[in-house]
Amino acid sequence: MTRQEVLDLYFVEARAKLVDVAAFLDRAQRAGGVDDFRLKAFRAALGHLRSGQPDRARRVLAGLSDPTTQPSKSAGSKSACGAWAGKATRIPPSPKRRGTRQETKA
Amino acid sequence: MRFIEPHAHMVSRTTDDYLALATAGCEAVCEPAFWAGFDRGSAEGFRDYFCQLTEHEPRRAAKFGLPHFAWLCFNPKESEDLKLAGEVIALIPEFLDRPNVLGIGEIGLNRNSRNELKVFEQQVDLAARCRQLILVHTPHLEDKLKGTRLIVDAIKSDRRINPARVIIDHVEEHTIELALDAGFWAGITLYPESKCTAARAIDMMEIYGMERLWLNSACDWGVSVPLAVPRAALEMRRRGHSAAAVDRLLHGNPLQFLGQSLKFKLTQD
Numbered sequence: 547m548t549r550q551e552v553l554d555l556y557f558v559e560a561r562a563k564l565v566d567v568a569a570f571l572d573r574a575q576r577a578g579g580v581d582d583f584r585l586k587a588f589r590a591a592l593g594h595l596r597s598g599q600p601d602r603a604r605r606v607l608a609g610l611s612d613p614t615t616q617p618s619k620s621a622g623s624k625s626a627c628g629a630w631a632g633k634a635t636r637i638p639p640s641p642k643r644r645g646t647r648q649e650t651k652a
Numbered sequence: 653m654r655f656i657e658p659h660a661h662m663v664s665r666t667t668d669d670y671l672a673l674a675t676a677g678c679e680a681v682c683e684p685a686f687w688a689g690f691d692r693g694s695a696e697g698f699r700d701y702f703c704q705l706t707e708h709e710p711r712r713a714a715k716f717g718l719p720h721f722a723w724l725c726f727n728p729k730e731s732e733d734l735k736l737a738g739e740v741i742a743l744i745p746e747f748l749d750r751p752n753v754l755g756i757g758e759i760g761l762n763r764n765s766r767n768e769l770k771v772f773e774q775q776v777d778l779a780a781r782c783r784q785l786i787l788v789h790t791p792h793l794e795d796k797l798k799g800t801r802l803i804v805d806a807i808k809s810d811r812r813i814n815p816a817r818v819i820i821d822h823v824e825e826h827t828i829e830l831a832l833d834a835g836f837w838a839g840i841t842l843y844p845e846s847k848c849t850a851a852r853a854i855d856m857m858e859i860y861g862m863e864r865l866w867l868n869s870a871c872d873w874g875v876s877v878p879l880a881v882p883r884a885a886l887e888m889r890r891r892g893h894s895a896a897a898v899d900r901l902l903h904g905n906p907l908q909f910l911g912q913s914l915k916f917k918l919t920q921d
Contacts, residue, residue: 604825607796624763
C-alpha cells in the first residue's frame with residue numbers, strides 16, 4: 547500500500563484511538579492522587595510514538611515489560627497489570643481479587 | 653473462504669458460536685486445555701475436563717459439521733501447586749491415544765515463577781517422551797517478553813525437541829522474532845483489548861512473512877471474538893492481499909503445522 551492508502555484506511559481509526567489516550571490522561575489527572583508505576587510507564591511509552599524509528603509498537607511493548615531474566619520466587623497474583631512494577635515488587639491482590647476466582651484471561 | 657481455528661476454548665462458548673464458525677467457512681476447531689477461571693481442586697477435576705475435551709466437545713462440534721481436536725496439559729496458572737501438577741501430568745498419557753488429541757498444550761508460563769517453569773519443563777519432557785506436538789502459551793502484558801525468553805531457552809535446551817513441532821502462541825511485536833528466529837512456529841492471537849488486533853497481526857505478517865505463522869481467536873469465557881480469524885481475512889483483503897494469500901495464512905499454515913499429527917484430518921480428506 548502507498549502511504550496515501552494507509553492514511554485513507556487507518557487515519558480516522560488512529561485519530562479516535564489518539565483522542566481516547568488523551569481523554570484517559572485527562573481523566574486520570576482530574577481524578578487527583580499520585581501517579582503509580584503504571585501511569586509513569588505509560589507516559590514514558592508515549593515518547594516512543596514521537597520517535598522516527600520504524601518499530602514503535604515493539605518499543606512500546608518492550609518498555610512496558612519486565613526486563614529481568616530470572617524466574618520469580620512465586621507467582622503472587624494470577625493477573626498481570628500491564629506495566630512492570632520494578633524490582634521484584636508485584637501489585638498486591640485487591641480484596642476483590644483474593645481467593646481462587648480471578649477474572650483474568652486464560 | 654475457508655479457515656482453520658487452531659486455538660479456541662469451545663467449552664466456554666455457545667452453540668451459536670459453532671454455527672457462526674461453520675457458516676463463516678471454518679473447517680476445524682482445535683482446543684487447548686486451559687484455566688477454567690478458577691483453580692480446580694483435584695486431579696479428578698482435570699480427568700473430567702480431559703473427558704469433556706476428548707468425548708463431549710467433539711460430539712457438540714460434529715453437530716455443526718466441524719472436526720474438533722484437543723491439546724492436553726496442566727495450565728500454568730495453576731502451576732504453583734506442584735503436587736496437583738504432578739498428579740495431573742501423570743494422568744495425561746491415558747488420554748494421548750484418543751483420536752482427537754494432537755499434543756501437549758497450552759503449556760507455558762503465566763507470572764514467570766520458578767514453579768511454573770518447573771511444571772513447564774516437566775510437560776516438555778512428557779511431550780518429548782511421548783513424541784507429541786507442543787502448543788505454548790506465553791504470558792500476558794508485562795510478563796510476556798521475559799516469559800517468552802524463558803520458554804524459548806527452556807525448549808532449546810532440550811535437544812529431543814524439534815522446534816518445527818512447537819508453536820509459541822500469543823506472540824506480539826516484541827516477541828515474534830524470538831519464536832521465529834529459533835525455528836519455532838508463531839501464533840498471533842486476535843483479541844479486542846489485549847494481545848493483538850487484526851491490523852497489527854497483518855502488519856507483522858507483512859514484516860516477517862507468513863512462513864511458520866498462524867492466527868487464532870483463542871476465544872474463551874472472557875472478552876474474545878470467535879470470528880476474529882475470518883475478520884482478519886477481511887483486513888488482509890482490504891490491504892490488497894490476494895485470496896490465495898489469505899487461504900495460505902488461515903488454512904494452509906495451520907494445516908501444515910497440525911498435519912504433523914496423523915490424527916489431524918479435515919472432513920473432506
